[in-house]
Amino acid sequence: MTSSSLTIDRLRIEAFRGFRDVREFDLSASAVIVTGPNGTGKTSFFDALQWALLGRLERLEGLRSRRNVEHVVNQYRLGRKASVEVELGLSTGSVIVRRTGDQGGSTLELERPGGASLFGEEAESELRRILLPNSELSLESALTTSGLMQQDVLRGVLEAKPADRYRQLSTVLGLGVLEDFEEATRLAAKQASERETQARTQHAGINDALKQTRDRFETAQARLASRPQIEAVREEVLNALRTTPPGISLADDDWNLEGLDEVRLAATAFGVAAEKVDSIQGLLIRADQLRAVVGDEPTADQLSVLSAEATQAEAARSDAETLRAAAQTQLNTARLAAADVAKLAALAVPLLTDNCPVCAQRIDRAHVERDLLERADATGTLLELERIFVERANAFSEASAIASAARDALSTAQQEAARWLELREADRASAAAIEALAEDVRIVAFERHDVESFVAIAGPATVYFSRARRTLQDFLETFDRQSDQGAIERAAAEIRGLEGALSTAQALLAEESARSRKLRTLSELTLEARVEVTQQRLQSIHPLFANIFQRLDPHPAFKTVEFELDTYYRRGTTSPLVIDQVASISADPLLVFSTSQANIVALSYFIAMSLSMNESGLPFLLLDDPVQSMDDVNVLGFADLCRHLRVHRQLIVSTHERRLSGLLERKLAPRAEESRTKIIRFTGWDRSGPTVDQQTIEDQLVDDPIRLLRPAS
Amino acid sequence: MNNTSLSTRSDDDLLRLAEGIFSEQGFQVETMSEGIDLVIAENRYFIVAIAAMNTIGNLILAEPIALEALAKRIHSVELGPKKWDTYLVLLTQERSAEEDAVTRDLYAINYDTSSLRRIVHTGIDATREAVGHALAPFIEPATSTTSGASASALDSLLGALIARGVDEEFAQRAISAFEQGATLDDIL
Numbered sequence: 018m019t020s021s022s023l024t025i026d027r028l029r030i031e032a033f034r035g036f037r038d039v040r041e042f043d044l045s046a047s048a049v050i051v052t053g054p055n056g057t058g059k060t061s062f063f064d065a066l067q068w069a070l071l072g073r074l075e076r077l078e079g080l081r082s083r084r085n086v087e088h089v090v091n092q093y094r095l096g097r098k099a100s101v102e103v104e105l106g107l108s109t110g111s112v113i114v115r116r117t118g119d120q121g122g123s124t125l126e127l128e129r130p131g132g133a134s135l136f137g138e139e140a141e142s143e144l145r146r147i148l149l150p151n152s153e154l155s156l157e158s159a160l161t162t163s164g165l166m167q168q169d170v171l172r173g174v175l176e177a178k179p180a181d182r183y184r185q186l187s188t189v190l191g192l193g194v195l196e197d198f199e200e201a202t203r204l205a206a207k208q209a210s211e212r213e214t215q216a217r218t219q220h221a222g223i224n225d226a227l228k229q230t231r232d233r234f235e236t237a238q239a240r241l242a243s244r245p246q247i248e249a250v251r252e253e254v255l256n257a258l259r260t261t262p263p264g265i266s267l268a269d270d271d272w273n274l275e276g277l278d279e280v281r282l283a284a285t286a287f288g289v290a291a292e293k294v295d296s297i298q299g300l301l302i303r304a305d306q307l308r309a310v311v312g313d314e315p316t317a318d319q320l321s322v323l324s325a326e327a328t329q330a331e332a333a334r335s336d337a338e339t340l341r342a343a344a345q346t347q348l349n350t351a352r353l354a355a356a357d358v359a360k361l362a363a364l365a366v367p368l369l370t371d372n373c374p375v376c377a378q379r380i381d382r383a384h385v386e387r388d389l390l391e392r393a394d395a396t397g398t399l400l401e402l403e404r405i406f407v408e409r410a411n412a413f414s415e416a417s418a419i420a421s422a423a424r425d426a427l428s429t430a431q432q433e434a435a436r437w438l439e440l441r442e443a444d445r446a447s448a449a450a451i452e453a454l455a456e457d458v459r460i461v462a463f464e465r466h467d468v469e470s471f472v473a474i475a476g477p478a479t480v481y482f483s484r485a486r487r488t489l490q491d492f493l494e495t496f497d498r499q500s501d502q503g504a505i506e507r508a509a510a511e512i513r514g515l516e517g518a519l520s521t522a523q524a525l526l527a528e529e530s531a532r533s534r535k536l537r538t539l540s541e542l543t544l545e546a547r548v549e550v551t552q553q554r555l556q557s558i559h560p561l562f563a564n565i566f567q568r569l570d571p572h573p574a575f576k577t578v579e580f581e582l583d584t585y586y587r588r589g590t591t592s593p594l595v596i597d598q599v600a601s602i603s604a605d606p607l608l609v610f611s612t613s614q615a616n617i618v619a620l621s622y623f624i625a626m627s628l629s630m631n632e633s634g635l636p637f638l639l640l641d642d643p644v645q646s647m648d649d650v651n652v653l654g655f656a657d658l659c660r661h662l663r664v665h666r667q668l669i670v671s672t673h674e675r676r677l678s679g680l681l682e683r684k685l686a687p688r689a690e691e692s693r694t695k696i697i698r699f700t701g702w703d704r705s706g707p708t709v710d711q712q713t714i715e716d717q718l719v720d721d722p723i724r725l726l727r728p729a730s
Numbered sequence: 731m732n733n734t735s736l737s738t739r740s741d742d743d744l745l746r747l748a749e750g751i752f753s754e755q756g757f758q759v760e761t762m763s764e765g766i767d768l769v770i771a772e773n774r775y776f777i778v779a780i781a782a783m784n785t786i787g788n789l790i791l792a793e794p795i796a797l798e799a800l801a802k803r804i805h806s807v808e809l810g811p812k813k814w815d816t817y818l819v820l821l822t823q824e825r826s827a828e829e830d831a832v833t834r835d836l837y838a839i840n841y842d843t844s845s846l847r848r849i850v851h852t853g854i855d856a857t858r859e860a861v862g863h864a865l866a867p868f869i870e871p872a873t874s875t876t877s878g879a880s881a882s883a884l885d886s887l888l889g890a891l892i893a894r895g896v897d898e899e900f901a902q903r904a905i906s907a908f909e910q911g912a913t914l915d916d917i918l
Contacts, residue, residue, distance in 0.1 A: 191883050198884065198908050205914035536914070539896060539904060546890035550883060561871060568867045570849075573837050574826075599825045599853055628871055649843045654867060657815075660775055661870045683814050688774045717811045722774035724809050726758040 023148070023636040024667045026111065027104035028065060032094035035061035036706040043711060045106060046693040048663040048685045050714075051671035052678035053699025058707030059671045060167065062699075063641040066669075067165055069101040069116045070144065071157050072123045076167055081120060089120045093704055099123075105147065114144055152633040158188045163627040164635040166620070166643060175607055175619050179583070179590035186580065186591055190554045190629070195547045196589070199540070206540040209533040216529040220522040227515040234508035237501040247495060254492045258283075258485055262477030264464045274492070284489035286460040291482035293457050297450045298475050301468065304443035307436055314437045315430040323430050327423035334420040337413035344406035351399040444468070544584075551589060552582050558629045565628075566621040569654045571614040571647075574600065578618055593618060613646035620644075620655075624662065637667040644677050652677050656684040663692070686717040739792075740767040743856040744782035744821045751862055752778070755869050764799040766792055776868045777804070777816040786852055789822045790835050793848060796820065801846065818848045821864055825853035884909065 026045040030036040035058040042062070051059055064074050068089065073081075080088040090099045098117045105112045110130030116123050127140035135143050145156045152159065162185050177185070187193050251274050259267060274280050315323075372379055451471045454463055464470070559579045566578045575595040583590045594603040595610065595618065606618045620643050627638050644652050652674070659681060662668045668685075672678050678696075685694045694714040701708045718724070745767060752759045752771035757778075759771045769780040781796040783789040800818055809816065826833065839850050851864040862869070884905050891901040903917045 195883050195887055198887065198905070201908050201914050202904065205917075208915060535900070539891075539900070542891055542894045542896055543887070546887050546894060549890045550886045553886065554883070564863070564866050564871050567863055568871075570840075573833065573840070648841070650841050650847075653843070653847060657776075657867050658871075664870060680814075683811055686811065718774065723758055723772055724812055725777050725804060725807050726760050726770060726772045 022108045024106045025066070025103060025637055025669070026106040027102075028062075028069075029100075029102040029104075030062070030065045030706075031100045032091045032097050033061065033065050033068065033089065033099035033101055034091060035702065036065070037091045037093045038705040040706055040709060042697060042709070043695065044667075044669065046695040046713070047667055048659070048692075048694045049667075049669040050678065050681045050685060050694070050696045051669065051699070052675075052681075052696065053671075053673065053707075055673045057699035057702045058709075059673070059699055060641060061707075062697075063165060063167055063639060063671065065101045066103065066639060067160065067167075068099075068123070069103045069114055070148075070160060072116060072118070072125065072141075073157075075161055087120050089118065089123075091706075107147070112147060114140075148635055149633070152630070153191070154188065154633070159630070159635050162188060163623065163630055164637065165639040165641070166623045167641040173619075175593060175615055179592050180585070180588055182580075182593075183582075183589040183591040186555065186558075186626075187551065187589065190551075190558065191633075192551050192554055195550060199543045199547050202536065202540040202543045206533065206536040209529065209536045213526070213529040213533040216522065216526040220519070220526045223515055223519045223522050227512065227519055230508050230511045230515055234505060234512060237504040237508060240501040241505065250492060250495050254488050257488045260481075261461065262474060262481050264470060264474040265461050265478055265481065266464070268460055268462045277493075280489055280493055283460065284486055284493060286458075287482050287486040287489060290458040290460060291479060291486055293450070293454060294475060294478050294482060297447060297454070297471065298479065300443055300447040300450060301472060301475070304440060304447060307440040307443060311436045311440060312433055315434055320427070320430050320434065323423070323427040327420070327427045330416070330420035330423035334413070334416035337409065337416035341406070341409040341413040344402065344409045348399070348402040348406045351402050355399050447471075548582070548584055548589070555580055555582050555591065558625055561629055562621055562625040565624045565658065566618065568658050569617045569621060569647075569651050571617040571651050572610065575602075575604070575606075575609065578606070578621065593622070611646075613648065613651070616643075616645060617647065617651060624658070627666070628662075631665075635666070637669065638662055640668070640670040642671050642673055644672060644674065649676070652680060656680045660684055682714060686714050688716070688718050688722055690716075690719055692716075739784045739788045741782035741784050741821065741823060741856070742767070744823065744854060744861060745769050745780065747856060747858055747861040748780045748782070748819075748821070748865060751858065751865055751869070757868075762799070762803065764802065766795050766799060768796060768799060770800075770803070771868075773868075775812075775815055777809070777812055778819060778865070778868050779803075779817070780819045780821065780865075782821040784822065784824070786822055786824045786826065786832055786836070789820050789824075789850065789852070790832070790839070793818075793820055793839055793850075797846065797848065816846055817868070818846060819864065820848060820850045821854045821861070822852050823854055823856060 024045060024047070026043070028042040028044055029039065030041075031039040051062060053059055064077075068074055074088070077088050080086050087095055090097060098119055100115065100117045102113060102115045105114065107130075112130065113128040115126045115128075117126075118124055124137060125140040125144065127135045127143050129135070129143075134140075141156075148156060149159055184193070187196065254274060255272060258272070259270070261267060272279075272283070274283065370380065448468055451463075451468060452466045454471075455466060463474075563577045563579060567576065570576070572595065574597045577596045577598060579594055579596065580591045581594050583592070593606055595606045596603040606615050610618065620640075624638070627634055644655055647655065656677065659668060659670060663685065670681065672681070682696060687694050696712050696714055698710040698712075699707045700710055745761070749759050749761065749769045749771075752769070755773070757771035757773045757776075759769060762768050762770060766781055771778045771780070779796065779800045781789075781792055783792050797818055800816070804813070804816060820839070826836065836850050836852065839848050842848065849864075849867070854860045854864050888901055888905055892898050900917070904914055907914055907917050
């Protein structure tokens with residue numbers, strides 16, 4: 018067997034791609050040759066291995082996005098699950114890996130010798146651990162870059178973008194971590210730079226604030242220097258205050274108005290004094306106005322007599338009114354009776370017949386006559402009543418006039434009395450307010466506190482107080498400059514605080530700058546170091562790559578090959594170059610090589626990748642039809658190469674070419690006891706799946722391998 | 731041209747190097763001089779005869795003679811399946827001329843599979859490396875690469891950083907933080 022401790026011993030395929038029915042393959046050999054014409058199931062065989070290990074088919078991933086396209090399950094078994102089982106032979110026993118599923122997804126089951134089965138993620142993880150015990154690579158990365166090479170992706174390595182190829186190489190060489198580290202240092206440097214910028218901005222902000230505060234401090238100091246002018250203004254104000262009108266003097270002549278509060282209080286006091294004087298003046302003016310309009314003051318007796326007269330006149334008027342009303346009533350009654358007689362007479366005269374036209378009784382004429390006469394007597398009374406009414410109405414008018422005059426006289430007397438009362442009240446209030454000035458206005462002293470004196474000084478006093486208040490307010494504005502002292506003190510305190518903050522900010526800035534510089538240097542040097550290490554690693558694979566390429570020797574002039582490493586925008590790129598060392602020419606193989614020659618470059622690369630991984634790589638190498646279009650010499654070189662490949666890893670190689678198949682059969686026939694070679698011939702295909710013939714190739718020359726030369730003694 | 735004169739034009743340096751390389755690889759090795767100096771090496775897989783000449787012209791002249799000498803040698807032995815694994819390798823230090831006729835002649839030798847396979851290598855310097863490359867198809871490819879590959883990539887990077895003047899402790903701290911998944915912001 019191989020020197021590797023693990024081989025794929027068995028493969029069982031059912032309902033998977035080209036396999037409708039179950040097919041089982043014995044792969045327990047260090048080399049397995051899979052041969053047969055195109056279309057007989059060889060690629061499905063390799064697909065099955067890939068699907069069992071990864072759960073996906075790299076070359077058919079594009080189909081996954083299509084709906085209703087089943088690319089995993091056999092077309093004659095749609096609706097069922099595909100199943101692929103792989104038996105892995107380990108030194109400790111066999112592990113069976115079984116995957117079932119379809120294009121929508123699959124499940125992995127892993128049976129360990131003597132242990133419970135694992136499923137799903139656990140099984141996937143255990144499978145990776147078994148196949149790649151010495152590597153951090155993912156199974157997919159390992160398989161697609163150095164484990165399984167399929168014809169569809171053979172030249173992908175040449176046609177890939179340089180950055181993608183670099184990534185693939187980096188992955189296999191374990192260099193992806195370097196790019197991650199480089200990115201981490203770049204990010205750390207960027208963040209440190211941002212913090213440095215913030216610290217610088219903060220420092221500049223504090224510096225600006227300090228400068229502004231210093232300016233303010235200096236301005237306040239300059240203002241303070243103009244203090245003598247304020248002294249002069251103060252003297253002017255004091256002189257103005259001392260210049261009092263006659264009858265008024267300053268209560269306290271020792272004023273100095275040094276403090277802002279003192280000035281403010283004085284201004285308020287003079288304001289109050291002005292308002293008080295104004296108020297008293299208002300009272301005096303009102304008293305004068307009343308005094309100008311009042312006549313003789315009615316006495317209480319006069320008011321009493323007038324009141325009695327008014328009452329009496331009112332009573333007389335009321336009596337007259339009563340009498341007039343009674344006459345009116347009588348007159349009205351009489352007028353109604355007269356009206357009735359007139360109507361009756363008017364009705365009776367035409368109806369005076371012997372008999373009543375209504376009741377037909379005889380009319381008593383004497384009675385009618387008598388009745389009319391009586392009513393005529395009543396009409397005479399009416400005239401008398403009218404006379405009486407007129408007489409009483411006149412009496413009422415007269416009484417009303419007398420009552421009205423009496424009321425007017427009383428009202429006039431009462432109003433005069435009220436004005437007198439108000440006048441006395443105003444005089445009393447003025448006098449009280451004048452007297453109260455001593456208490457209310459303490460800022461000045463009035464010589465006298467009587468009304469006459471006050472009237473004399475009220476005008477000048479008002480002018481004086483108002484002017485004093487205005488002067489003091491003006492002085493307040495001027496005096497505000499004195500607050501510069503406070504401003505200076507505040508600014509000084511602020512400067513001290515800002516200087517402390519600036520010192521802290523300077524220290525922080527220095528720290529962040531040093532940190533940023535250090536991380537930036539680390540980031541830049543990491544880029545250089547990463548390129549150096551990557552180049553070293555790539556160069557380490559170059560001899561192997563060139564060695565494999567030279568064995569296959571596809572071109573008469575371009576005899577060697579290498580990968581050129583470059584860095585583009587901090588990202589690594591690699592491009593394959595074939596080299597004519599004699600003519601010192603190097604070129605992209607896709608430009609100067611034929612398809613078969615380019616395929617050999619790709620194959621060399623893939624095999625070199627597999628060999629370079631050594632113990633950390635997969636324990637098998639699966640090559641699906643690698644020698645398409647190769648000429649005989651290259652095929653021969655490849656067959657010889659396969660002898661070496663099988664030594665350290667299980668080799669499973671397929672070909673549709675009979676010449677290679679025969680050649681491999683001969684070249685890979687075991688020549689050592691520990692070797693075993695199997696050949697699987699796909700002879701045809703029907704709807705049940707491939708028809709397969711499996712054989713073990715017999716040993717050759719195991720006992721007597723040296724034939725030409727004398728064996729060493 | 732006689733056989734003696736061809737022998738005098740052999741490149742003994744290349745032959746000695748080839749002999750040494752095969753011996754080291756566990757091949758049985760012999761030299762023979764049947765009109766041309768040949769080194770013959772054999773292991774369980776291959777029989778390889780090596781002829782080395784001083785010029786490309788002599789190499790082309792020597793090819794049929796060497797082929798005949800090898801054929802004679804193997805004719806007397808029952809090689810069995812090894813007859814498919816017998817090669818004649820022709821080496822010269824002279825670099826391939828750009829003359830088309832010579833290129834065609836060399837191509838014709840290399841790509842003639844009608845009889846025993848011959849492989850021509852021109853421009854082979856008299857060094858172990860150059861001769862080893864020429865004989866590579868018969869030798870197992872080295873699976874372990876340079877020593878750099880055996881160290882972890884981050885260890886190599888650490889060495890490269892230190893070589894560039896980065897403080898060792900600082901660089902080590904950065905890499906340790908990275909390996910532990912911590913932010914590099916904390917390393918200062």
